[in-house]
Amino acid sequence: xxKWFPIAYDFFMKPLEKHRFKDIRSNLLAKAKGxxxxxxxxxxxxxxxxxxxxxxxxxxxxxxxxxxxxxEAVRQGKVKIQxxxxxxxxxPFADNTFDTVVAxxxxxxxxxxxxxxxxxxxxxxxxxxxLLFEHVKVSNPFWAKVQDRLTPIWKRVCDGCHLxxxxxxxxxxxxxxxxxxxKYYKGTFITVxxxxxxxxxxxx
Ligand SMILES: C[S@@+](CC[C@H](N)C(=O)[O-])C[C@H]1O[C@@H](n2cnc3c(N)ncnc32)[C@H](O)[C@@H]1O
Numbered sequence: 001x002x003k004w005f006p007i008a009y010d011f012f013m014k015p016l017e018k019h020r021f022k023d024i025r026s027n028l029l030a031k032a033k034g035x036x037x038x039x040x041x042x043x044x045x046x047x048x049x050x051x052x053x054x055x056x057x058x059x060x061x062x063x064x065x066x067x068x069x070x071x072e073a074v075r076q077g078k079v080k081i082q083x084x085x086x087x088x089x090x091x092p093f094a095d096n097t098f099d100t101v102v103a104x105x106x107x108x109x110x111x112x113x114x115x116x117x118x119x120x121x122x123x124x125x126x127x128x129x130x131l132l133f134e135h136v137k138v139s140n141p142f143w144a145k146v147q148d149r150l151t152p153i154w155k156r157v158c159d160g161c162h163l164x165x166x167x168x169x170x171x172x173x174x175x176x177x178x179x180x181x182x183k184y185y186k187g188t189f190i191t192v193x194x195x196x197x198x199x200x201x202x203x204x
Contacts, residue, residue, distance in 0.1 A: 005159045006065045010043050017045060021133075024184065025049055025104065028131050028191050034099025037123060039088040039116070040106030042066045044073030047081055054079045054100075058093075060086040088116040093123045104133040107167040109160045117174045124196040130176060132192040137164040139187055168192060175199070 029049040038046060041059035043066050050057055059081060061067050067083050074081045086092050089112050101120050110116050120130060138144050147164040154163050168181065168190060176194040183190050
């Protein structure tokens with residue numbers, strides 16, 4: 001992983017964050033409550049958005065540089081926040097720990113989205129909310145093909161980011177109950193609010 005990526009990411013995202021994403025993030029994160037796990041927290045852009053309905057945030061990221069860049073955001077947070085170096089495919093938490101799990105612009109990059117969803121389900125309490133803000137594969141066939149074509153080079157430049165992940169499809173397939181899905185910029189970005197309700201034993 002290039003050492004330059006965290007710096008470049010924050011630099012190029014700054015105008016987008018200020019003019020486009022800030023409101024999307026704050027509306028989504030206003031739904032977070034209780035014990036919150038944020039996966040792939042990057043340089044901590046979401047951390048100042050958590051409100052007092054949140055008891056405690058554990059923000060994990062495998063990139064130490066990203067975590068170091070989060071320290072100021074932790075200071076600006078209104079709630080208790082703990083940073084941890086960890087991967088979402090192998091979460092270092094007990095089963096049934098969190099009331100809310102948050103992932104923003106992360107499912108494009110994780111190595112194994114299905115494994116990450118299994119881990120999210122494992123550490124979520126029954127009834128937990130999963131809040132996502134992701135860029136995804138679009139439904140327009142022409143632009144979807146462009147995303148497919150660009151992804152191999154994009155991945156190399158942008159730290160493993162896939163332009164063409166069907167993140168919503170992975171979550172639906174995993175049986176999570178969709179409460180709200182919103183599309184932005186012709187469906188290139190989505191927010192998802194979904195509910196984790198484990199299947200009861202013996203249920204078909
Ligand atoms: C594009 S950045 C997004 C950062 C931030 N969440 C945001 O909304 O801007 C993707 C982040 O996911 C992290 N990441 C990559 N693979 C991961 C994994 N397997 N588990 C957890 N985080 C991961 C990266 O280190 C990076 O900080």
